[in-house]
Amino acid sequence: MLLVSATFLFGCSSSVEELVRSGDWYQVGYHDGVTGHSSRSIKELNTLGQANSGDYDRGYLQGVNEYCNPNFAYQIGLSGNYYEGVCESLPDGQKFRMEWQRGWNEYSR
Template identity: 30%
Template structure:
């Protein structure tokens, strides 16, 4: 678990990039405030490494103590139960930055929000698949009209009719699969929406 946490923190530092601060921001930096903002926004304290890299080219060295003090203060506002809930609703991936004294409360909210986020994501995925299937069914219907017109056209050669007939059979088979899948999706959507209503009611106090 500790190794995983370390990897997550390292990834965040890499993703944050080196241009975290501009030249003017480096020169006029209030490192306590910068630390506070990073903590309040859920960045790990290791983000100062990116600030150090951004400011080194301008001859500015961060005040580590001031930054850390600000970061600790910022975490007090970040690591709350309500913020954990709201962050999870937005898909935030917790990286273990809350101190032990605040983490249990944060995780209570985070877990509640995560449950809702997971079900909402499931619903979104099911709805997206349903729309995609319906679009494909519409396209198949359009092609079937064209194929059937060609099949019964007086000028269509017999060998061509056999090819078209097979194509029509395949299209109808595909349409049947999509229709059956959409019926399954309707059932799954109803179940997921019911679960979502239960969760939203259960955690309505947030």
């Protein structure tokens, strides 16, 4: 289980800069989502380069859906990773937050 959660958190082998250079906006969005970061605005994306916001959004949603698995939330919190609230609108959002909080509390001790 730890290996699977590490894959979700660190699954992107390319840096965001490399993905932008190659024009892979889907993977930029996926990286942001699977690491639990808030979605970037179009303005933020365009500061990186000529953004394809549709591809970014599709990748972001895929990444968030993987990140927001409540079965991994405890480990995310226990690892000291801050939760930015990206799962709140999803069906298991409350369960995710509770499990993350439980791990975060242990991490903070």
